[in-house]
Amino acid sequence: METCAEEVQVKLLGGRSSPFVLRVRIALALKGIHYEDIEETMNPKSELLLKSNPVHKKIPVLVHNGKPICESMIIVQYIDETWDTRAPFLMPKDPYDRAIARFWAAFIDDKLLPCIRAVFTGQGEQCQKAVEETVANFLILEKALRTNLCFLGKAYFGGDGIGFVDIALGGMLAFVNALEKATDSVLIDAEKMPLLSAWMDRFCEADGVKEVMPDPVKLVEFICATRVKFASLPAAN
Amino acid sequence: MEGCGEDGQVKLLGVTRSPFVARVRMALALKGIHYEFIEEDISIQNKSELLLQSNPVHKKIPVLIHNGKPVCESIIIVQYIEEEWDSKAPFLMPRDPYDRAVARFWAAFIDDNVFPSIVRAFRGQGEEQHKAGEESVENLLLLEEVLRSTGKAYFGGDGIGLVDIALGALLVLIQTVEKVTNIVLMDTQKSPLLSAWADQFCKADKVKNALPDRAELFVYLSARRAELTSPPPRN
Numbered sequence: 001m002e003t004c005a006e007e008v009q010v011k012l013l014g015g016r017s018s019p020f021v022l023r024v025r026i027a028l029a030l031k032g033i034h035y036e037d038i039e040e041t042m043n044p045k046s047e048l049l050l051k052s053n054p055v056h057k058k059i060p061v062l063v064h065n066g067k068p069i070c071e072s073m074i075i076v077q078y079i080d081e082t083w084d085t086r087a088p089f090l091m092p093k094d095p096y097d098r099a100i101a102r103f104w105a106a107f108i109d110d111k112l113l114p115c116i117r118a119v120f121t122g123q124g125e126q127c128q129k130a131v132e133e134t135v136a137n138f139l140i141l142e143k144a145l146r147t148n149l150c151f152l153g154k155a156y157f158g159g160d161g162i163g164f165v166d167i168a169l170g171g172m173l174a175f176v177n178a179l180e181k182a183t184d185s186v187l188i189d190a191e192k193m194p195l196l197s198a199w200m201d202r203f204c205e206a207d208g209v210k211e212v213m214p215d216p217v218k219l220v221e222f223i224c225a226t227r228v229k230f231a232s233l234p235a236a237n
Numbered sequence: 238m239e240g241c242g243e244d245g246q247v248k249l250l251g252v253t254r255s256p257f258v259a260r261v262r263m264a265l266a267l268k269g270i271h272y273e274f275i276e277e278d279i280s281i282q283n284k285s286e287l288l289l290q291s292n293p294v295h296k297k298i299p300v301l302i303h304n305g306k307p308v309c310e311s312i313i314i315v316q317y318i319e320e321e322w323d324s325k326a327p328f329l330m331p332r333d334p335y336d337r338a339v340a341r342f343w344a345a346f347i348d349d350n351v352f353p354s355i356v357r358a359f360r361g362q363g364e365e366q367h368k369a370g371e372e373s374v375e376n377l378l379l380l381e382e383v384l385r386s387t388g389k390a391y392f393g394g395d396g397i398g399l400v401d402i403a404l405g406a407l408l409v410l411i412q413t414v415e416k417v418t419n420i421v422l423m424d425t426q427k428s429p430l431l432s433a434w435a436d437q438f439c440k441a442d443k444v445k446n447a448l449p450d451r452a453e454l455f456v457y458l459s460a461r462r463a464e465l466t467s468p469p470p471r472n
Contacts, residue, residue, distance in 0.1 A: 074342055
C-alpha cells in the first residue's frame with residue numbers, strides 16, 4: 001500500500017475499551033490512514049501520554065510527525081482537514097451544515113455522554129435516573145433524524161456517507177450496547193427510536209467501521225469489572 | 238443596526254450581560270457584519286417564541302439567525318461567522334490544520350475547564366469556593382504559558398482569533414465575580430502576559446463595544462450571590 005507524505009508518522013495513543021479512541025480509529029480507517037497503534041494502559045500513565053497531553057492526561061492522543069493532537073472530535077476534524085483530498089469527507093462543505101454537524105457533536109458530548117457516564121458509574125437509583133436521562137437524550141437525536149432537514153431521508157447524519165456526527169455517536173455504540181447488557185437496561189429502544197436503531201445497524205456494518213469495533217464480550221466484561229470497583233468506593237460527597 | 242443587505246439578514250438573540258453573547262457580538266463586529274440585536278427575556282417562563290423555535294434543544298442564547306436559519310452555541314456560531322464570511326478579514330481561525338486543532342483545543346479548555354471553575358467559585362462557599370478559585374488561577378496559568386511560548390500579542394497570533402474571543406468575552410465575568418465574591422480568579426502577578434493581553438483585548442477596536450455590560454452583570458451577579466448565600470426560608 002502506498003503511503004503519502006502526510007502519513008510519514010501517525011501514532012494513536014489509545015486503548016481497547018475507550019469510545020473516544022474508537023471515534024479516532026473509525027476516522028483513520030475510513031480515510032485509509034496507516035498508523036502505529038500504541039496501547040496506553042492508563043495505570044500508570046505513560047511518559048508519552050503525560051508529555052503529549054499534559055493538560056488533560058487523557059486518551060486518545062494522535063501524534064502526527066511528532067506533534068500531538070488531543071480531544072477526540074478535534075482529532076477527527078484534524079484528520080479531515082489534513083487529509084482533505086481523501087474521501088470520505090467527514091465534514092460538510094457548506095458553513096451552515098458544518099454548524100449543524102458541530103451542534104449535534106457538541107450535544108452528544110455535552111448532554112448525552114455525561115448521562116452515559118452516570119449509567120456506567122452509578123448504582124441502584126442513581127443508575128436508573130441516569131438511564132432515564134440517557135433515553136431522553138437519545139429521543140432528542142431520534143427526533144432530529146425525524147424532523148431536521150439536514151438529516152431527513154438520509155442514511156447517515158452525514159448524508160449518504162458517514163460523517164462527523166455519525167462518528168461522534170457511532171464511536172459510542174459498542175460501549176452503549178455493552179453498558180445495556182452490563183446494567184440490564186435499554187438505552188437505544190428499537191420501538192421508540194426506529195430511525196436511530198436503523199442508523200445504528202447500518203453504522204456498525206459499514207466498511208471501515210466493522211473492522212475496528214471492539215470485542216463486545218470483552219467490553220461487557222470490562223464494564224462489569226469496573227462497575228464492581230465503583231460500587232466498592234466510598235460514596236462521593 | 239439594520240441586519241439586511243449584502244450580508245443577508247442577520248439577527249442575534251441575546252442579552253447584553255452574557256459573555257457567550259459577547260463572543261458572537263465580537264466576531265460580528267470584527268468582520269463588520271451588520272445585524273439586528275434582539276434582547277431576550279431569558280427567565281424560564283418568559284422565553285420568546287422565536288428563541289424556543291430557534292433553539293428548541295437548549296432554549297439558550299446566543300442564537301444567530303442568518304437568513305432565517307438558526308445557529309446555536311457561541312463557539313460554533315463564531316466558527317460559522319468565520320466560514321460563512323470567509324473572504325472578510327480578520328481571519329479568526331488559523332489556516333494550518335494543526336494550528337486549527339490547537340485553537341479548538343484551547344477554546345474547548347476555556348469552555349470545559351475555565352468557565353466551570355469560575356461558576357464554582359461564584360456559587361461555592363468556604364472550602365469549595367477557595368478550591369475553585371485556586372483551580373481558576375491554575376487554568377489561567379496554562380493560558381499564560383501559551384502566550385509565553387508563542388511570544389505573540391494574541392492567542393490568534395498578531396491579531397485576535399477564536400481563542401482570544403473565547404477567553405476575552407469571559408474577562409468581564411471574571412472581574413465581576415472577583416468583585417462580588419472577593420475570590421481571586423486571575424492572579425495578575427503570576428500571569429503578567431495574560432494580564433497585559435486582557436488589557437489590550439478590552440481596549441481593542443470593535444471588541445471594546447461588544448464586551449458584556451459590566452454594570453448590568455455586576456447588578457445581576459450581586460443579586461444571584463445574595464440569593465445563594467442567604468439562609469433558606471424556614472417553613
